[in-house]
Every structure is written in C-alpha cells, then in structure tokens.
Amino acid sequence: MQDYFEQAITRDQADKLARFRDYFSNNEQLIYLDGNSLGQLPLATKKLLNQLVAEQWGERLIRGWNEQWMDLPSRLAAKIAKLVGAQPDEIFVGDSTSLNLYKLAFAALMAQKRKTKIVSDELNFPTDLYVLQGLIKQQFHHHQLLLIKSPDGISIGEEQLEKLLDNQTALLTLSHVAFKSAFMYNMKNVNELAHKKGALVIWDLSHAAGAVDLELNASGADMAVGCTYKYINGGPGASAFLYVRKDLQVQLINPIASWFGHNKPFDFDRQFQSADNIRKFGVGTPNILSMAAMEPGLDLLLEAGMPALRRKSEALSVFMLEMIQKELVPLGFSVASPMQIEKRGSHLSIQHPEAYRINRAMIEPKDTSKAIIPDFRPPDLIRMGFAPLYNRFEEMAATIQRIKNIVSLNEFERFGKEKLTVT
Numbered sequence: 001m002q003d004y005f006e007q008a009i010t011r012d013q014a015d016k017l018a019r020f021r022d023y024f025s026n027n028e029q030l031i032y033l034d035g036n037s038l039g040q041l042p043l044a045t046k047k048l049l050n051q052l053v054a055e056q057w058g059e060r061l062i063r064g065w066n067e068q069w070m071d072l073p074s075r076l077a078a079k080i081a082k083l084v085g086a087q088p089d090e091i092f093v094g095d096s097t098s099l100n101l102y103k104l105a106f107a108a109l110m111a112q113k114r115k116t117k118i119v120s121d122e123l124n125f126p127t128d129l130y131v132l133q134g135l136i137k138q139q140f141h142h143h144q145l146l147l148i149k150s151p152d153g154i155s156i157g158e159e160q161l162e163k164l165l166d167n168q169t170a171l172l173t174l175s176h177v178a179f180k181s182a183f184m185y186n187m188k189n190v191n192e193l194a195h196k197k198g199a200l201v202i203w204d205l206s207h208a209a210g211a212v213d214l215e216l217n218a219s220g221a222d223m224a225v226g227c228t229y230k231y232i233n234g235g236p237g238a239s240a241f242l243y244v245r246k247d248l249q250v251q252l253i254n255p256i257a258s259w260f261g262h263n264k265p266f267d268f269d270r271q272f273q274s275a276d277n278i279r280k281f282g283v284g285t286p287n288i289l290s291m292a293a294m295e296p297g298l299d300l301l302l303e304a305g306m307p308a309l310r311r312k313s314e315a316l317s318v319f320m321l322e323m324i325q326k327e328l329v330p331l332g333f334s335v336a337s338p339m340q341i342e343k344r345g346s347h348l349s350i351q352h353p354e355a356y357r358i359n360r361a362m363i364e365p366k367d368t369s370k371a372i373i374p375d376f377r378p379p380d381l382i383r384m385g386f387a388p389l390y391n392r393f394e395e396m397a398a399t400i401q402r403i404k405n406i407v408s409l410n411e412f413e414r415f416g417k418e419k420l421t422v423t
C-alpha cells in the first residue's frame with residue numbers, strides 16, 4: 001500500500017481542482033464517499049440559508065417573491081442547463097425526480113397514443129419503475145412495460161436494448177448512470193436507436209448530473225429528469241429538475257394542471273390555460289428554501305467546469321479500481337461495476353458477502369480513526385462515490401487500507417446483521 005499512498009500524495013499535489021475542497025464543510029473529520037447519494041454542504045450554502053431565513057423570509061416576508069424568489073427557479077434552470085448541455089428555456093427546476101418522471105412519462109405516452117410499449121431496463125432505479133407501473137395501472141391499461149435484461153447485473157449492451165425497441169415502442173426510459181453498478185449508456189447512440197423506431201426517450205440523470213459530461217442537445221435527447229442532492233450538492237430532498245427539448249414542449253401536456261403551470265398564475269383566472277413554454281411543467285409554489293440551497297453548489301461545479309471534473313473523477317475511479325483489484329480481490333471482494341472507465345459514471349461498487357457489516361465498520365471505526373462513509377446497497381454491495389470537487393486521491397488509498405484491515409481482522413463482527421433504515 002505504501003506505493004499507493006505515495007502516488008496519491010503526488011496526484012493530490014498536482015490536482016488543479018484541489019482548492020475546491022476548501023469550499024465544503026466537514027471534510028477533515030471524515031472521508032466522504034457518498035456524494036453520489038447526498039453531496040456535502042458548501043460553506044456558502046450555510047451562510048446563504050442563514051441570511052435567507054433571517055433577512056428575506058424574516059424581514060421581507062411576502063415582498064420576497066417580487067424581490068428575489070420569483071426569478072430563482074429560472075436562474076437555477078439556466079445554471080443547470082449549462083451543466084447538462086441544454087438551453088435555459090429547456091429546463092424546469094422543482095418537484096422531485098419521481099414526480100418529474102411521472103409528468104414527462106405521462107405526457108410522452110399521451111403524445112404517442114397509438115403505441116403501447118414502454119421499455120426500460122432492470123438496472124434502473126426502483127422509483128422509475130414504480131412510476132411506470134403506476135401509469136399502466138391507473139391510466140395506460142393496455143401498455144406493457146418491458147425491461148432489458150442485463151447479462152451480468154452490471155451492464156447492458158446496445159444490441160440488447162435494440163432488440164426490445166420496435167415501432168410499437170412509445171417510450172424508452174433509462175438511468176444514464178445505473179445507481180448500483182455505475183454502468184453508463186452512450187446517450188447519443190441510444191437516442192439514435194430509439195428515434196429510428198419512433199420512440200421518445202426520457203433519461204434519468206440523477207447519478208450523472210454534476211458527475212459526467214452531459215450534452216443533452218448535442219446528443220439529441222428528448223427529455224430528462226434528475227435530482228440535485230447528489231453531485232450538485234443541493235441538500236437533502238433538494239428540488240429536482242426536468243428537461244424537455246424545445247420543439248417538443250408544444251405537444252407535451254403536463255398531466256397536473258396547476259396555477260404555477262398556468263400562463264398567467266397571478267391573474268387568478270378560473271379557467272386553466274397552460275403556459276406555452278417550459279413553465280407548463282410547474283406544479284404549485286416553488287420550494288424556495290430548498291431551491292436557494294442549490295445555487296452555491298451549482299456555482300462551484302460551473303466554476304470548476306465539467307470536463308475538468310470528469311477528468312478528475314475518472315482518475316480517482318481508475319486509481320481506486322486498480323487498488324481494489326490488487327488489494328481487495330484477493331480478500332474475497334469482486335468488482336460490480338464496468339471495467340472500462342468510459343462505461344462508468346462517478347462511483348464504483350464492490351461485492352462481498354459481508355458488505356453490510358464492512359460498510360458499518362467503515363462508518364463507525366472502533367478507535368479514533370476517521371469515519372469513512374460509503375453506502376451499502378442490497379444484497380451485498382459497498383458503493384463508493386467520487387465527488388471530484390472535494391475528494392482526494394489520498395482518501396482513496398486510506399479507504400482501501402481501512403477495508404483491508406476490517407476484513408483481515410474480522411472487525412466487522414462487532415456489528416449485527418440487522419440493517420438500519422437508511423443504509
């Protein structure tokens with residue numbers, strides 16, 4: 001391991017993004033490898049929220065809407081657009097990823113009324129599949145949901161995907177980066193395959209936004225949804241976003257008509273008249289406190305730039321994979337992520353029969369060493385995320401060293417097998 005620690009120090013010294021770590025709280029007390037689940041708190045967010053609550057809400061009260069808050073969602077949308085390679089008027093910020101997927105999937109199925117197939121894959125995040133199942137049960141009774149199978153539970157080939165697409169396919173919806181294995185589709189290729197069959201595509205970018213270079217416009221994406229509490233560092237339950245390509249916006253109808261999707265909400269007209277732009281996807285009053293919390297994290301990502309962030313994420317991930325193969329595979333671990341970096345998002349999963357208890361032992365060390373926080377995904381995965389704004393190479397080497405110690409000294413036996421609610 002000594003060699004790896006030396007390499008890590010050299011790489012940290014050469015890291016052009018190293019200074020961004022100082023903009024986050026908490027980072028000397030622990031090694032945080034869960035930025036793919038809940039990103040760290042930017043120090044500027046802490047300050048901003050205090051000020052917003054005390055001054056804007058506390059003193060300005062309802063005047064805050066005209067002074068600051070009405071413009072906030074579109075300002076954030078413009079920043080997210082930059083991050084994902086879209087136009088500002090193609091992004092709506094608000095609601096949760098699940099709700100945004102519901103709205104877009106409903107709209108897409110209505111727009112493709114004569115087709116009855118919905119295609120997704122078995123690596124997709126459960127909420128996405130639940131939303132589709134719910135739509136079929138409640139409204140689209142004759143539709144069928146087909147899931148592309150993964151031969152190894154890690155990846156899916158384009159040829160497997162292509163086999164399920166035909167001219168009856170109304171909608172293809174996939175996570176761009178799979179939540180367990182980190183498998184990443186080639187978005188442009190998949191859009192082309194789907195469009196050849198006349199299917200619309202919705203991407204879930206939750207594990208991709210702020211983690212990989214996205215070019216929604218250039219890759220011909222129709223629609224997308226994503227959360228902002230992972231790599232965007234927006235905070236627990238932060239508002240999500242959706243993307244709809246400009247020329248599709250006219251034909252798609254939000255199934256939830258509400259005043260914030262109205263053309264003129266403050267006319268208080270009794271008759272609903274939809275906005276004719278991306279605002280039509282609004283459902284109710286924007287969640288200002290949570291939205292405001294998103295901006296400092298977005299600003300840091302934009303300042304660092306996605307190409308540089310992806311380069312560092314790749315370097316961290318490749319370094320980690322090399323150590324896993326050399327040091328952990330001999331101890332009974334296997335790699336549950338694609339081997340090629342161009343097929344991986346910004347996390348890595350490793351498999352071990354005692355994954356849950358090893359994960360607990362990493363988080364709750366028995367001595368004064370730093371807690372190391374990855375997460376556990378059933379049945380037997382430890383998932384480690386690389387957030388290039390704040391993770392260091394040295395943390396990667398320290399993590400591998402800790403896992404080696406935990407396993408070789410059976411340290412995980414301090415914990416029971418019953419699981420905590422959030423793992």
Ligand SMILES: Cc1ncc(COP(=O)(O)O)c(C=O)c1O
Pocket residue numbers: 096097098099125127128175179204206207227240
């Ligand atoms: C890929 C993916 N989609 C959707 C969700 C759920 O999003 P929300 O809770 O905002 O509906 C998650 C949550 O982790 C996710 O990882």
